[in-house]
Amino acid sequence: MAHAPSRRRDPHGTRSLAPSLGGRLGARLRPDLIRSDTARRTAAVVLVLIAVALFVRDARVAAGEPVVVAARDLTPGDVLTDADVRIVDRPGSELPQGSVQRIDGVTGRTVAAPVRGGEILTDLRVLGPRLAAAAAGSPDARVVPVRLTDTGVADVIREGDRVDVLTVRGHDTGGSTATPPSATVLASDAAVVLVSPESSSGTRRERIVMLALPASEAGAVAAASLTDAITVTLH
Structure with missing residues (x-):
């Protein structure tokens, strides 16, 4: 006859040692x-x-990033000094492409377009390689200063104008030339990036026109400006 298995109890005999279902x-x-x-x-x-x-x-975004802004209204032709610019913090989302973040990145550079006080300075606001490339549409562009034979032309052209550059050979301001002058086109579709301001003293002076050109044409214009009369025609 089978017997039910006995349940083990603890040494005190009060509790079973066999594990329960729970x-x-x-x-x-x-x-x-x-x-x-x-x-x-x-x-x-x-x-x-x-x-x-x-x-x-x-x-960090709320604190912003350091950026150079104009300390006052600036005009084309101004050569920037430490007093003309200052550093402020602006949110990164507000910074335009090419913004300058160090003062020494613009000091000594020439302003190429009007700038309001407080406006963020970019690499296209001052004369430099980036401005030349953007204006001429060529990665190897250069900025060439020229003095125009007809100084009155500099009074009517403005930054952003497109011009053709011509040299006038045989030109003689004294009227003693033996042959009529002949014009040679040195460069086409040059971008005017700066026209030097008029003299504040009221005296007439030669105004310099800064032109952005591809490197090959820039060299020809620069060389011709040393010996020949230079003029431009507007598009």
């Missing part, structure tokens, strides 16, 4: 609960780190 289920579920709790804590830590990173990023 105990067996708890033993199986407890590791899963521990792993789940660990995963939640890990996710919470990750979320906190992400929140801190976003806060730091937003704080």
